[in-house]
Amino acid sequence: MATRKRTTRPPRARLRKADRALIVIGGHEDRDGDRVILREVARRVGSGVLVVATVASEVPDELWERYERCFRSLGVAHLRRLDVASREEATNPAKVETLRGAAGVFFTGGDQLRITSQIGDTPVYQGIRAIYENGGVICGTSAGASVMTETMLVSGNGDESHRVGGALRLAPGLGLLPDVIVDQHFAERGRLGRLLGAVAQNPRIVGIGIDEDTAIVVERGRFRVIGSGAVYVVDGRHTTYSNLTSEEPDRAMSVFDVKLHVLSQGDAFDLRTRRPKGFPSATAERVSRRESRTPTAV
């Protein structure tokens, strides 16, 4: 296929800074069916270059093959692979060159600390940041989702409530998405407790729990939900009480007056005002369209 020959230099995507976006995916996104989420990634990359970053994974070859096949079938002609096995590699000019002129980066799953510890503050990171600043789309699934934020969630218990001195592990993330903390595989792994634990520590941060095969598309200070699951927004701004400063580490955490929103496909959330907006259902849309055609119908 012509797209595989790469005899011509891939087109430099025409990016507009205002179009920059993040696609933050809760893991296990559909790769065989409708592929709503990966299709959105492909649509945004268009004829530009998409870099698949397998940095997080211990099986990078397998993931690269899987995503290459999928993105090609979705019409992405220009794919490049970025793997970084050490911080030294993250300063390698050839690696940095991989990113040059790209329209998007897609972080696979794995271990979020592999991403941040290996590329944090390196030329490779600067290259990714530049793509975003110039109007590109940065995407990540599972571990690749967690790294998007300033403070990221690394690990914590998924099968019990958070404890005052609980095993919640946070670390500095890539910092592309401020004032937010993301957790993935959310309903599937019962992660409400650990997300609440993170938010209660400083309710300045909005907690966003993303189900599998579900994503938020963040642009211009708001996000929209796509995919088959739900997105949970944990807003602790108006919490009135917590026992986090208790001296009993094994004590279960208390926190009162948390606001919780559950969003599904098409719903939106304004990160500045912290307000959700419901998507008119397909039915409502159909009715609405029909009514606009036949305004006298009852």
Place this chain on the structure above:
Amino acid sequence: MATRKRTTRPPRARLRKADRALIVIGGHEDRDGDRVILREVARRVGSGVLVVATVASEVPDELWERYERCFRSLGVAHLRRLDVASREEATNPAKVETLRGAAGVFFTGGDQLRITSQIGDTPVYQGIRAIYENGGVICGTSAGASVMTETMLVSGNGDESHRVGGALRLAPGLGLLPDVIVDQHFAERGRLGRLLGAVAQNPRIVGIGIDEDTAIVVERGRFRVIGSGAVYVVDGRHTTYSNLTSEEPDRAMSVFDVKLHVLSQGDAFDLRTRRPKGFPSATAERVSRRESRTPTAV
């Protein structure tokens, strides 16, 4: 031991109607260590009779032996066993007699529908109700917890978010605890989605998710939390939007502006005002006591 001879008629407990209470346990309560929850059951029963109802279980002998041993070691001298294998048995005068004059009933785990379908609206149920109305304590763990409410949660998905046409199964419960729906094994089985699904259907109902080894003690319109885990209160009164009437059954549920409280041991919740109250920590109490002794201390 004297307590096992039962040569004397067990004392009729002196119950005061205002002292009636429910102890609703999220399952897997500690039976070997501090046994905070079962100790509270024992304390309330005192020298009265405690009926262990194994109705929910398919292994009633095993559960009876386990709880009999445990409650005896906690000082409950007068234990009786109530098993009901059919609705006919639930009208048997001998079964009804088991309940007469008892100070408390303890429902074991199992299947909540076995309890309600077999004793609902029978003389055995009337006997249990009478114990409660007269000031006794009705306790239940796991399935035995779910049956306390007017509408009870029977089953639903624990590993994904609720869908508009989701497999949430509700049924009429024993009706001892109005305006509430209870889910158990809450954090351990990731049941936020199904509890939200139940509450969103009618936010008149407060959703209460109880962790394992955790209980709420309900009396006089409020409850207090005991045990090692957390209790989640899902208050949907001020929800502004949901998509539950969407015609797409597979669509994930959206619901905005749910209020969520997480309570731990000692915290209280007023079911009438729907307000939580934090428990002063042991540290705070110690400081407070010390300060009251030495009022001039800094």
